[in-house]
Amino acid sequence: MKNFEGEYVYDGEYFKTPSxxxxxxxxxxxKRSKLMLSQLLQSLGSKLTVEAYVIFINPQFTLYQTPPDLPFILPTQLNRFLSKLDQKPSLLNQSHKNLADKLISLHQTESPYTQLPAYEYETIKKGMTCCKCDSFAVTIVGKKLICDKCGCIELVTVAVMRNVEEFKLLFPEQKITTNVIHEWCGVVDSRKRISRVLGKNLKITGLGQWAFYE
Ligand SMILES: [Zn+2]
Known part of the structure; x- marks a missing residue:
């Protein structure tokens, strides 16, 4: 499926815009997708063949000089293509069901290409960083967090919440508590101050030492 919009000219190797x-x-x-799907089906012992098309679904798409023998379905051909598919008789049997089950079992919800370095809370450097240059060299003056390196100024409240977001991203399983964020932010001396910021921006659940924020 392609959602290209506008006018293009078919130029063999490329699609070209009027400009x-x-x-x-x-x-x-x-070509690549077709080959890979065919190989997958083969490896699963299926004898199905793959018919591959590029479907242009955006009605605002025009492709000039398209050779008619290419497996392109242009927006104006889409309805006819679908009704043709509908006319093909198809009976599903057990082998189709088995194949479907196999395909589902191979489905990957997490990309195998994401590579995160291993990290643990204990060994990570705590402390707030500058929102502009990421330096740990920041000082609190009154309500402001000032970067000693680039001079960037941010409200402490905003900086704490920014750090809460970072903490949530790094440790999605962990509960947000005053103690945790106090330690995480480092530079803020007062636990009360952290507690106030969290209380203003998040919903508190529980009481006293068991309270956490969502
Ligand atoms: Zn900075």
Missing amino acids: GLAIQNPLDQL
């Missing part, structure tokens, strides 16, 4: 800008021909992507 001459070239973008990649989706056929390249299609």
Whole structure:
């Protein structure tokens, strides 16, 4: 599926805009996807063949000089293409169901390409950083957090909440408590101050030492 919008000219290797800008021909992507899906089906013992098309779904898309033999479905052809699919008789049997189950079992919700370094709360350097240059060299003066390195000034309240967000991102399983954020922010002396900021911006659950924020 491609959601390209506007006018393009088919130019063999590329799609070109009237102003001459070239973008990649989706056929390249299609070829790769078709090959990979075919190989997957084969490895699962399926005899199904893959018919691959590039579907342009945006009604505001025009492609000039398209050779008619390409597997492109343009917006004006979409309805006819769908009704043709509907006309094809298809009976699902157990082998289809087995294949579907196998495909579902292979489904990956997490990309195998995300590579996070290992980290632990205990070994991570605590303390607030400058919102501009990320330096740990920051000082609190009154209501402001001032960067000793670049001079950037941020309200302590805003900086604390920024650090809460960072903490949540790094430790999504952890509960947000005054103690935790107090230690995480480092530079803020008073626990009460942290507690006030959290109380103003988040919803408190529980009481006393068991209280946490959401
Ligand atoms: Zn800075």
